[in-house]
Amino acid sequence: MDLDLLSDSLVIGLTEHAPLVLAAIGFALLYRLTGLINVAYSETVTLGAYFGMWTNTTFGLNFYAVLIPAGIMAGLVSVATYFAVFRPAKRLNVGVLEMIIISFGLSIFLRHGLQFIFGYPVRFFDVPPPDTIRVLGVGVGSFRLVALASVAVLSLVIFWVIQRSSLGLQIRALASDEDLAQASGIRPLFVTVLIWFIAGVAGGLAGAFYGVGSSVAPLLGWRQFLFILLVVLVGGAKGLGGVIVTGIITGVALAAMSLQFGQVLYAQLALILGFMVLLKVRSRRIAETGKV
Amino acid sequence: MNLDWLDAFLISGLFHVVVVVGLGLLLHLQLGLARIANFGVVGFWGVGMYTFGVLFVKVDWPFGDVWAFLISLVAATIVAGLAGLLVGWLIADLDEDGVLVGTLGFATAVFILATTEQDLTGGALGLGGLKFPYNVGSVKANEFLWLIIVTLVVFAIFLYAWRVHRSPYGRLLIAVGANEPLARSLGKPAFRTKLWLFGVGSAGMGLLGALFGVMERFLATSNLGIDVTLAAMVALIFGGTARVWGAVLGGVLTIGFFDIVVQSYLPLPREWYSQAIPVLRELIFGLAIMIVLLFRPLGILGDMRRDKLMRSVHSD
Numbered sequence: 001m002d003l004d005l006l007s008d009s010l011v012i013g014l015t016e017h018a019p020l021v022l023a024a025i026g027f028a029l030l031y032r033l034t035g036l037i038n039v040a041y042s043e044t045v046t047l048g049a050y051f052g053m054w055t056n057t058t059f060g061l062n063f064y065a066v067l068i069p070a071g072i073m074a075g076l077v078s079v080a081t082y083f084a085v086f087r088p089a090k091r092l093n094v095g096v097l098e099m100i101i102i103s104f105g106l107s108i109f110l111r112h113g114l115q116f117i118f119g120y121p122v123r124f125f126d127v128p129p130p131d132t133i134r135v136l137g138v139g140v141g142s143f144r145l146v147a148l149a150s151v152a153v154l155s156l157v158i159f160w161v162i163q164r165s166s167l168g169l170q171i172r173a174l175a176s177d178e179d180l181a182q183a184s185g186i187r188p189l190f191v192t193v194l195i196w197f198i199a200g201v202a203g204g205l206a207g208a209f210y211g212v213g214s215s216v217a218p219l220l221g222w223r224q225f226l227f228i229l230l231v232v233l234v235g236g237a238k239g240l241g242g243v244i245v246t247g248i249i250t251g252v253a254l255a256a257m258s259l260q261f262g263q264v265l266y267a268q269l270a271l272i273l274g275f276m277v278l279l280k281v282r283s284r285r286i287a288e289t290g291k292v
Numbered sequence: 293m294n295l296d297w298l299d300a301f302l303i304s305g306l307f308h309v310v311v312v313v314g315l316g317l318l319l320h321l322q323l324g325l326a327r328i329a330n331f332g333v334v335g336f337w338g339v340g341m342y343t344f345g346v347l348f349v350k351v352d353w354p355f356g357d358v359w360a361f362l363i364s365l366v367a368a369t370i371v372a373g374l375a376g377l378l379v380g381w382l383i384a385d386l387d388e389d390g391v392l393v394g395t396l397g398f399a400t401a402v403f404i405l406a407t408t409e410q411d412l413t414g415g416a417l418g419l420g421g422l423k424f425p426y427n428v429g430s431v432k433a434n435e436f437l438w439l440i441i442v443t444l445v446v447f448a449i450f451l452y453a454w455r456v457h458r459s460p461y462g463r464l465l466i467a468v469g470a471n472e473p474l475a476r477s478l479g480k481p482a483f484r485t486k487l488w489l490f491g492v493g494s495a496g497m498g499l500l501g502a503l504f505g506v507m508e509r510f511l512a513t514s515n516l517g518i519d520v521t522l523a524a525m526v527a528l529i530f531g532g533t534a535r536v537w538g539a540v541l542g543g544v545l546t547i548g549f550f551d552i553v554v555q556s557y558l559p560l561p562r563e564w565y566s567q568a569i570p571v572l573r574e575l576i577f578g579l580a581i582m583i584v585l586l587f588r589p590l591g592i593l594g595d596m597r598r599d600k601l602m603r604s605v606h607s608d
Contacts, residue, residue, distance in 0.1 A: 037388070037392060094585065097329055098589055100392055101585060102581065102582050105578045105579070108518075108522055108574055108575070110578075111574075112571045112574045112575035120567045226396055229389075229392070230393060230397070233389055233390070263408060265404045266408060268400075269405070272397045275393075276382060279390055283385045
């Protein structure tokens with residue numbers, strides 16, 4: 001392969017698609033630790049962009065300062081959806097299939113509800129154009145480097161919290177056996193709320209990075225949702241580390257194929273097909289083991 | 293024919309209801325009986341719509357419009373059915389998460405292809421040149437006749453769903469949906485059943501997409517949004533996922549309420565109709581899905597008839 005293409009796609013893939021990794025981490029936390037496919041996670045991403053844009057344009061905060069309130073507000077929304085919808089649903093013993101459709105309904109509800117608050121037209125961040133820094137001969141906007149850095153920091157922190165800290169031990173215990181965890185003195189509500197909050201922060205930050213890179217629109221998160229889902233389902237079998245690695249590979253592959261085909265949509269199409277084949281092959285293997 | 297009594301908005305409102313009821317009936321077989329959540333309804337619908345449009349408009353047929361129309365329509369149905377077989381094969385051994393990815397991914401792939409293959413589909417600019425295979429006078433008369441024809445097609449779909457409910461195939465779908473490993477262990481061909489289910493269901497969705505495109509006369513990628521899937525889903529879930537009449541009742545109460553009653557008969561300020569009402573419509577649909585599934589999971593009509601019957605027999 002052409003060396004230039006390789007370095008270009010590495011730099012572009014890592015920086016431009018860093019928010020994808022961030023969003024996938026948040027989604028994977030919910031998926032792995034609560035077993036929930038939350039379609040409305042796409043609106044956590046969208047709302048992160050809206051909250052960032054709103055604090056930026058209303059209070060004149062610069063983009064870096066905006067990230068903190070945007071992340072916190074998205075985290076709070078995420079927790080609110082847990083209390084308003086997912087906790088009652090769990091108490092009512094809603095099945096897996098119904099849970100996915102409920103989260104789809106919530107996603108539609110939030111996507112259209114936010115338009116009554118933030119208005120119908122597409123909105124934009126009011127920020128000066130980012131400084132361009134040359135990395136391996138490719139010009140990269142400073143916002144994208146911040147995105148990459150926060151992905152690195154956040155994934156390390158989450159990884160450390162879950163794998164090493166006592167809180168992480170509680171989270172993992174809760175995920176593997178709720179009754180046993182409760183019997184050993186873990187407060188499930190606190191830990192669950194924490195998971196939803198961290199997932200929301202990750203999604204919201206991803207949304208803010210997506211939004212500052214282009215525009216802030218109701219479909220922002222939904223456009224990314226399929227890719228987030230693909231990354232988590234394909235990489236999730238190997239834990240959070242697998243999600244991060246798959247996310248990075250996906251970003252680089254998207255960048256490389258976009259450069260090669262000259263058309264982002266073809267890159268997305270190839271990626272969707274590739275991932276589907278992968279899922280099919282894996283499910284076949286699982287089906288085979290079921291026959292033994 | 294004098295159609296002065298008939299409002300043009302009423303025709304389009306009724307047409308929306310009828311088409312969504314058709315989609316809801318097909319989704320009912322998948323979601324209500326086999327318990328497979330097809331999030332890619334709009335993908336199959338789009339395959340049918342664009343296959344028909346491209347064949348009818350771009351191909352230089354050696355015979356008259358009516359035959360070209362019918363051949364394109366049949367081809368669109370077959371292509372959508374084949375797409376259904378492909379997606380069915382893909383998701384047949386996957387769990388709920390895999391089905392979500394597979395069907396959603398398919399719908400996205402259709403959207404991408406409709407956008408990128410501009411030479412064929414017109415891409416974002418759209419594809420014009422579709423027309424009714426007849427001309428009975430005014431635009432309104434033509435549209436009214438088309439509404440009647442599509443209603444007959446949807447009625448045929450209704451009869452098919454009705455028959456499935458009362459056939460061994462329907463019981464097989466219910467068995468696979470309720471407990472697939474058990475159905476398999478009893479020697480039931482779960483894989484082939486799902487394949488057939490998706491093949492036929494998608495062919496029907498593709499046919500409805502093509503019929504819808506004819507009424508629009510203009511194909512644009514904006515017809516391929518998630519709102520189509522949402523409309524079919526909310527109609528079915530609201531009315532009752534487990535009953536044949538569910539999609540009919542739900543379609544009338546949800547789509548009918550917004551696209552006929554709110555559209556034409558409520559005294560609302562005119563400026564609301566451009567943005568507020570369409571957004572509110574989707575918002576309420578999302579809310580309806582949540583509330584129904586949380587508090588009355590089987591919708592207005594509730595349990596399957598045979599379940600009610602079983603209970604009444606066994607409670608004696």
